[in-house]
Amino acid sequence: MQPRFVGRLALADLVTVANAALGFGAVAAATLSPALAARLILLGAIADGLDGVLARHYGSSAAGEFLDSLADVATFAVAPAMLVFVVASDAWGVALDGSTAAALGLPALFVAIAVLRLGLYTAEDVGDATTDGVQTTLAATLLAAGFLAGVTTPTILLAATGVFCYLMVAPVSYPDLWARDALVLGGLQALAVLLPDTFGGVFPRALLAAALAYLVLAPRFYWR
Template sequence: MKVLGITRPGPADVMTLMNAVCGAAAVLVVLSYAARPPADLAESGVRAATLLLLAGTIFDSLDGAFARGGRGTALGGMLDSLADALTFGFAPAVLLAQLGFVTASGPGRVLVVLGFLAYVSGALLRLADFSSSRQDDPAFTGLPSPLAAAAVVSLAFLTTSPLVIGIGLAALGLMMVSRLSYPKLRGPLVAAALAAWIGGILGTLGAFDMRIFAAVILLLIGLTPVLPALMPRERVHV
């Protein structure tokens, strides 16, 4: 007897769903700090939400591996975009916006709201564009949403300024729909991403000053699209 009234999810779909669960849980973490002292959100709240978002990136990687192994279903593409929209679009923006509201006055709140809307809109457009027409491109056009989420979380460790948060969210939203080129994770980049993930976990758990690590992540995300232009070109000898 068929129990589910939908296409039966496969192992890859379960991984994607777990990605979404991590994002939803991160939103709940932020909401749970609404009635607590602002310093609690800036410290333990940010760390708890960050750990959930980092877990989401693992499930996001696993669903692709499962799908390539033939363990996906027709649900995969749509479910993946929805999960990424929640975990890398909505959840980190909620976290950073709530931090901005802690110290924001009237104009500051407006700036944070505008930045929040720009970021979420950019993430949705970026994901829809990728899913509809760019999955086979050799590189990512626009800042990938997981990297945008990493930048947002990094900002959460560095500031609660409404001005910085509003501008930062808006800038990242624009970067996601820009023509900036980011390489896909292949070869050495996989090892670099794994090292960054491990560093993020350790820093979030207090192994070292997370502010330094966050600043490095922001710098790398900002420099990645322009590094090819800065590299010396090989001379062609005739």
């Protein structure tokens, strides 16, 4: 007897659940190699974009949008939070003091806000050309690309994590990327994954710059 989901999932859904597996891989890798965890997060971002392309061209299932948000919790909420926590705890150690509270509390808050944002997106913004608040994929990409680009100071990573906690639920509309721009960003993500140290880390730095430009400029200057 076949499992009940056989024949009910689309190709895009399979990429989505693979994204969730990448999220777990990033969480596990963070304790061994934060750089590998960052690369897996970016690989998950590529999968996240690919499942959208497949859904538009070949269709999705009724469960697609829910699977997408569930996978995003693993890859773009828990994984980047774990990355930041590991970097901070490795630098500061673990003790009952304020630094440990910040190292644990801010990533935990990031996960909570990301889950809230993903739930709101699934309920209200799926299918729209814009979404309110910074996308979890963008926040995770910035943290991962920043780490690979050399931003490894725990204080800076924790501060960025705290800022994203607000921005993910801020009343600011972000337009979806045009296909051509999403392709460029995906190409930079792929190069940052495959060649993070080539030419002095130029590809993670280029990805970081592009993602920051979208973060700051898109609400006012990016038109669809």
